[in-house]
Amino acid sequence: MADQTNNGARLAIGVAALPFLATVSVLMVIAAGGANASSTSSICGGGGTAQTIGNVQLDAEQLGNARTIVSVAAGRHLPSFAAVVAVATSYTEIKLRNQLTQTDHDSEGLFQQRISIYTKQVADDPVKATNAFLDRLLTVPNWQHNTIGVDAQTVQISKYPDRYQPTAPLARQIVGQFWPAAAAAAGPAPSGIPAAGAGGTATATPAIGSDPAICAGGGGAIPVGGGTVAGEIVGPTGHNVSGTTTIPAGFVISGSAKGHLAVRYALAQLGKPYLFAAAGPNAFDCSGLTMAAWAAAGVALPHLAAGQASSGTAGSTNLSQAVGGDLVMIPGSDGTAANPGHVGMVAGYVDKPDGRHLYLIQAPMAGVPVELTEATEWSGQITGVRRIG
Template sequence: MSDQGGGAKLAIGVAVLPIIAMSAVLMVMAGGGANASPNSSACAGGGTAQTIGTVNLDAEQMANAQTIVSVTAGRHLPAFAAVVAEATAYTESTLHNSPTQSDHDSEGLFQQRVSVYTEAVAMDPVKATGAFLDRLVKVSNWQTNTVGVDAQTVQISKHPERYQPNAVLAQQLVGQFWSAGVAAAGPAPAGSPSRGSASTASTPATGSGPAICAGGGGAIPGGDLAGKIVGPHSNNVAGTTTIPAGLVISGSAKGYLAVKFALQQLGKPYVFGAAGPNAFDCSGLTMAAWAAAGVALPHLAAGQTANGAAEPTDLSQAVGGDLVMIPGSDGTAANPGHVGMVAGYVDEKDGRHLFIIQAPMTGVPVELTEATEWSGEITNVRHIA
């Protein structure tokens, strides 16, 4: 929107976004590993030895990774639970189901203590994953903690710093197998006790909502760089109210919650000054989305430029939940009148399609617009949390 009520300015003939490397914070290739063909609708692939990012994994490791995802999806837990489990298993055993006892009597994928878990559990990948998840869902605030905090709370390791660096790989593995795991699990039974604390609202139903291939855990530094952002140009109010198949939400736990809220508003009308629940203007949408994640923002696009941390306007560090400002129809570079929020991306054969969710203008509902439509106009990008 324009905070003055005029809506986003229609931009014709704007410059193409520069070829940039997109940050892979919580990045998951929508089409699988580095050797897989893009398949954004399923986020699937795997089955044999693969190179995931820069890590070579053999067939056993890939099979164990898929087992962890399948067990998690079978319990109708959020994908973030699988990310924590994958990162933990890779840290503890590099995803090899090792019978060799180390660190006292630890065995298996998660190096679980036989004296605590029993050997029958520790050495069975399905049971070991289940035992890990049983403890994970009892961790206070586990869905908003970082991967490293959750893993350490369950494992009580002497080296807690080792888990978080493996979270990017874990995200990529979950992205490889998550959609297939959810499809195999089917709908969650009503009142299912296996969902764990507060997981019901975080679990997308099969065939609806975004393909949360990236889970939505804590912010993760590092990772592989993705390809250039591609897409259409010349109409910054063009968009869709349908979530693209294979949409990956990257970013922090709070960013994930903000994006999830915003996606639930798709199709609702633009009304100047509105901040929900039935209509929104541009800053009203971003304000309400971040409020859902526990972060307060002012109801003004220009005012929101003072929040969070500045990021490059070429979107090279943009992740889910980041605010993107343009002048709009009656703002300026110094005092932008329109704001949207990075929602996520889809990797296709031609490159990365990055989407911004926005409440554009009167007559145009809340929609997803490809970031390339805002090429040459972006004045501010803010990472909120």
């Protein structure tokens, strides 16, 4: 819990007033095992962890290189499409490996760039090679409106121009995993940077739904529900730190464009550890997570649950009108209705045969990682809901 002291005070158990589970170890079993949670999602793991994306098994080296490409593109404040083109190109050329020996003329490195043109120093360095690729991509006329295959071929000038486009779906999924955290780390674009085009870079936030989705709970992209509100929600009750670090299949993010960005950032932190007073990038407490998520969407919040309780505008505490990005407050173990000690954020919903299940994302307490928790687990405890943007 974000705003408790370091002595490990716990959240109160849910609305049913069940007997408090006395030890942290029991809580961890429920949070980590009872909801199929894991410290790192097999679907949405971080770079450097082998995993299957789509139907493609990628090892630690490949995912680490992919994360480098995405980080470089985000650091230049380019739209996510630039990273998709670059990842698709590298995967097509050399399966996202930084090969330092020549197998085709004098081509080397992550993009198989010819050292007679790029130099060995550039081609063999993943960061320099990515920057060199992006420099050329930005000179391609209408590059943001071309197909990925056309852009890649224009930069690479390959004998086999049709190879690139088939890798586009995989590239979108890969970039979708790493983009939110990379863009948040890059921060806002400096003023005066021109819009993307021939020879330029881009600062504009992509339209809602236009950038690649983060995850694929059961395969495929996370859809965006626009302004859809939660409506009547159903789900379990009884334990407000029960959760999962895997985004469920059929997950939908609703709400505003800024709320969507905040949720995407938060989802990229699933599985990261709780640490009192931390606000990322490697650990979070509850208000640190919500503060960092909304900072990624360009909105400043205080690092304190009680302070966030007066941010934005008030919403319904029954969550019937909740949308992605809304902050949800409960007293926790050391707070009150007026001074809440814990905060989570509405992430999205899943429609199941029994009705709509709404999920909150939270950094619960020491020993329990950032997770998704069904909103009904907080029933009867919610003292405030704040619509931020």
